Amino acid sequence: MSIKHNRPLTDIEIRVKALESLLVEKGLVDSATLDALIDTYEHKVGPRNGARVVARAWVDPAYKQRLLSDGTKAIAELGYSGIQGEDMVVIENTPDTHNVIVCTLCSCYPWPTLGLPPVWFKSAPYRSRVVSEPRGVLQEFGLNLPDEMRVQVWDSTAELRYMVLPERPAGTEGWSEEQLATLVTRDSMIGVANVQAPAK
Amino acid sequence: MNGIHDLGGMHGLGPIVVEQNEPVFHHEWERRVFGMFLPIFATRTFNVDELRAAIERMGAPAYLNTSYYEHWLHAYETLLVEKGVLTQAELEARRTQVAQENH
Numbered sequence: 001m002s003i004k005h006n007r008p009l010t011d012i013e014i015r016v017k018a019l020e021s022l023l024v025e026k027g028l029v030d031s032a033t034l035d036a037l038i039d040t041y042e043h044k045v046g047p048r049n050g051a052r053v054v055a056r057a058w059v060d061p062a063y064k065q066r067l068l069s070d071g072t073k074a075i076a077e078l079g080y081s082g083i084q085g086e087d088m089v090v091i092e093n094t095p096d097t098h099n100v101i102v103c104t105l106c107s108c109y110p111w112p113t114l115g116l117p118p119v120w121f122k123s124a125p126y127r128s129r130v131v132s133e134p135r136g137v138l139q140e141f142g143l144n145l146p147d148e149m150r151v152q153v154w155d156s157t158a159e160l161r162y163m164v165l166p167e168r169p170a171g172t173e174g175w176s177e178e179q180l181a182t183l184v185t186r187d188s189m190i191g192v193a194n195v196q197a198p199a200k
Numbered sequence: 201m202n203g204i205h206d207l208g209g210m211h212g213l214g215p216i217v218v219e220q221n222e223p224v225f226h227h228e229w230e231r232r233v234f235g236m237f238l239p240i241f242a243t244r245t246f247n248v249d250e251l252r253a254a255i256e257r258m259g260a261p262a263y264l265n266t267s268y269y270e271h272w273l274h275a276y277e278t279l280l281v282e283k284g285v286l287t288q289a290e291l292e293a294r295r296t297q298v299a300q301e302n303h
Contacts, residue, residue: 009302015273016229017302018294020236022286028243034235041234042224083238104208106252107268116234119226120218122268128210140216155208158249 046115049080050163051184053090053113054195055177058168067165068092075113085112085161089154092165093191097150100138100191101162102130108156110163114186121190131155141192164189169197204260213264233269236276246279254278 009017023029053075057064067074071088075081088110091099103109107122120126130137134151138144145151154162166188172180187193207213225231241248254275255263266274280286 009299010229012270012273013227013229014295014298014302015277016232017298018291019273019276019280020232021298022290022294023236023240023280026285028285029236029239033239034232037238038225038231038235042231046224102208105205106255116224118219118222119268120216123216124207124210124213124264125216128207128213129216131208137216141218158252 041111041116045111047113047184047186047189048181049078049115050110050113050186050189051181052078052177053080053163054165054184054189055181057090057165058180059177064092064165071163080112082112084108085110087160088113088163089160090163090165091152091154093167093194095167096148097152098138098145098191099152099154099162099164100130100134101154101156101164102127103156104128104131106156106158108158108161110161113163114189118186138192141187143193164191166191166195169195171197203256204258204263205256230269233273233276237272240276240280243285245283245285250279251275 020029020031020034024031053067056078057067063074063077066077067090071090072081072086074090075085075088093099102121104127107117107127109117109121126137131153134153135145138151156162166184168180169183172183183195183198185193185195188195225234246254251272252275255271257278258266258271258274262274263271277286277291281288281291
């Protein structure tokens with residue numbers, strides 16, 4: 001079956017269509033499965049999952065303890081698990097230590113909690129520089145840390161994925177878990193931002 | 201193995217470009233490449249370390265000048281041919297056919 005396009009296909013589009021059609025023909029992949037997987041990762045898995053984990057940790061000290069001691073298991077309690085999240089380590093920001101994650105060798109990222117990574121996370125400039133000048137990189141993201149704050153950079157291995165537990169902002173006393181989750185951004189769980197206090 | 205993928209601490213790779221409200225995928229072909237990942241994996245033709253190694257074998261200019269999902273595509277093509285699931289001739293013939301049908 002051929003679909004007529006308004007423009008010629010680019011080289012990469014041709015390569016992808018050729019590969020997919022050969023694999024479908026050989027019965028190795030099926031297009032409906034592909035569509036379902038794409039839909040899941042495009043629309044269902046994303047940083048909202050991680051935000052729920054963070055909010056739970058903020059309101060439930062026992063959960064937070066479990067999250068920091070066995071991230072994979074504690075995250076699975078909320079129903080998030082699977083590929084690229086098999087070995088999760090959650091690291092906590094504190095008043096004197098800020099954490100940021102990277103995968104210098106590749107683009108490893110905790111899919112079940114954060115979804116698929118943004119292009120900048122996978123890019124050569126971020127991967128090369130965040131390990132050698134993290135403060136400068138964080139400044140470019142608008143995060144100015146005081147000199148006395150320690151900065152720790154966590155570089156993924158082939159199997160292990162990190163996620164940052166950001167600090168709960170002031171002014172959220174008495175907030176529900178659901179309300180708190182709305183404040184938590186993807187960037188705060190990568191560590192290139194803090195969670196902002198709610199506007200008064 | 202040491203190589204271009206070992207980017208930590210390297211200088212001169214340009215500014216970090218952040219796209220506001222970035223979509224999960226930028227092109228339909230990226231969706232298809234991503235979608236093929238798990239089904240290809242399920243065939244157990246190769247494992248994730250072989251996938252990564254195939255990307256690391258790309259060579260520096262190709263590695264730095266192609267996008268993330270192009271890396272994946274390159275690895276699928278390389279490994280499926282190396283493992284005998286597809287032949288290079290088959291791939292090329294199908295590309296020619298696809299190009300002719302869609303020009």
